[in-house]
Amino acid sequence: MAAPVDVLRHRVAQFLDLRGARHADVAASLLAARGRLGWSREEFARRFAIEVEFLRQAEVGAVSEGRLPGRLRRLVRSP
Amino acid sequence: MMVGMRNQRSQLPSELAPEVTVEAIMARLVAGDTAAVFTLFEHHGHRVAGVVRRQLRHCGLHDIAFEDLQALVLDACMELVQVAEAWRPGGALPWWWAEGRIRAVVNGWVGVHADDLDDHVETVEDGEEFHAATDEWEIAETFAHLVAEVPLVGLVAEAARMAKVDELILLCLLDYQVQQDQGDPSPAHTLAPRYGVSPDALRQRVSRGRKRLRAVVDDDPRFAPLADFTLVA
Numbered sequence: 216m217a218a219p220v221d222v223l224r225h226r227v228a229q230f231l232d233l234r235g236a237r238h239a240d241v242a243a244s245l246l247a248a249r250g251r252l253g254w255s256r257e258e259f260a261r262r263f264a265i266e267v268e269f270l271r272q273a274e275v276g277a278v279s280e281g282r283l284p285g286r287l288r289r290l291v292r293s294p
Numbered sequence: 295m296m297v298g299m300r301n302q303r304s305q306l307p308s309e310l311a312p313e314v315t316v317e318a319i320m321a322r323l324v325a326g327d328t329a330a331v332f333t334l335f336e337h338h339g340h341r342v343a344g345v346v347r348r349q350l351r352h353c354g355l356h357d358i359a360f361e362d363l364q365a366l367v368l369d370a371c372m373e374l375v376q377v378a379e380a381w382r383p384g385g386a387l388p389w390w391w392a393e394g395r396i397r398a399v400v401n402g403w404v405g406v407h408a409d410d411l412d413d414h415v416e417t418v419e420d421g422e423e424f425h426a427a428t429d430e431w432e433i434a435e436t437f438a439h440l441v442a443e444v445p446l447v448g449l450v451a452e453a454a455r456m457a458k459v460d461e462l463i464l465l466c467l468l469d470y471q472v473q474q475d476q477g478d479p480s481p482a483h484t485l486a487p488r489y490g491v492s493p494d495a496l497r498q499r500v501s502r503g504r505k506r507l508r509a510v511v512d513d514d515p516r517f518a519p520l521a522d523f524t525l526v527a
Contacts, residue, residue, distance in 0.1 A: 219364040223335055226368070227328060250332025253314040255322075274328070 220247060236276020241283070244291040245274050263287055316387060323378035335371050338389070342374070342396070343367045345389045349400035366403055370396045386480055434465055446519060453517045453526075457506040466496070467503045471525055 228243035236242055249259045256274070260267040263286060272278050273287075280291055312318060314337040322330035334342075346366045350358060373395040374381075374388050381388050389396065440447040454464045466489060473481035482493035482500075489496055507526040511517040520526055 219339075219368060220332065220335065222365065223332060223368050223371075226372075227331070246329040247332050250329035251336045253311065253333045253337065255313065256327070256329075258313075 220251065223247070231276045234276075238273075238276045238279050241278065241280050241291055242274050242276035245270070245287070248290050249274075317383045320378050320381055320383070320388060323375050331371055331375050334374065335368065339367050339371065341387070342370045342389045345393055345396050346370055346400060349393075349397045350404070352397075353400065353404045355404065362403075366400060369399045369403075373399055384479070386484060387478060390478055390484055434461070437465070437468060449517060449520055450523070450525065453507055453510050453514075453520060456514065456517075457503075457510040459503050459506050463499060463503045466499055467507075467525060470496075470500045474524075 224243045224247040227246060228239040231239035231242050249256070252259070254262070256270055257267055260270045263270075263284065265284060265287070269278070273283065280288055283291060314333055316338065319330050319334050319338070322333070343363060346363065350356070350363075350366075370389070374392055377392050377395060378388070381391055385391060437447070437451075441451045451464075459467070466485070469485055469488075470481045473484055478484050480493075482497045486493040486496045489499075491499070504526060507520075511520050511526050
């Protein structure tokens with residue numbers, strides 16, 4: 216049985232996919248991680264040492280998992 | 295990191311970190327921050343679940359599978375995203391303010407609800423008094439059970455009798471307390487339609503009831519264990 220947050224993440228991924236996001240799953244996972252932490256985009260970017268604009272692009276599904284820095288990639292892959 | 299709605303601690307909204315307060319989340323939703331829906335679900339999903347359960351009870355459903363409840367809470371959260379822009383801080387919490395939208399979600403899931411007539415035939419044949427399901431009735435029923443089972447609750451009932459706080463006023467007090475505990479900043483506005491009075495009148499009713507209870511609790515040592523109860527504060 217999927218955890219509720221996974222169901223929500225799946226829904227968000229579907230929504231982004233419908234909007235033409237190429238990497239909707241990556242984007243949804245990042246949104247879920249940031250949302251659950253309650254951090255702003257700026258705070259999240261600062262903590263993971265990435266550019267806010269890069270995060271913004273990743274959250275709309277324009278960045279592949281392979282382009283993410285290691286820590287973020289692990290976060291996206293974690294259950 | 296997986297916590298889920300089931301394990302959430304019941305913090306009052308005022309105890310939350312600034313970034314996960316209702317106001318902050320709603321502002322982020324309005325600004326188009328999709329991540330905020332996860333924040334809403336993570337930190338306030340249990341409160342939304344309370345409204346969902348209440349609507350389910352209105353449909354006669356008192357027990358549904360946990361997964362179904364969670365799916366409904368997710369739907370309700372998505373509804374809140376839709377109406378975030380219209381919500382204003384300082385009034386009722388979003389899930390109470392948008393209770394009608396959540397009701398629509400629940401009704402859509404339940405479909406056309408009807409109890410099986412056969413379940414009620416015996417009741418009618420036996421001449422039992424039939425009560426329609428209402429919130430006051432649910433609280434009254436729960437309270438009645440607790441009076442019999444929990445000595446402290448029995449003491450509350452006894453204090454109410456001594457204070458001449460009638461059943462309706464006591465239910466109103468309890469209902470008001472429930473709303474406050476759920477974080478409703480304006481219980482009088484939420485409950486006034488239910489009791490058919492204005493918010494001011496309801497506030498007065500609660501205030502008078504509490505004063506009477508307080509007086510009895512202060513005067514009679516039997517009721518000393520109730521002295522710290524918010525109900526008589």
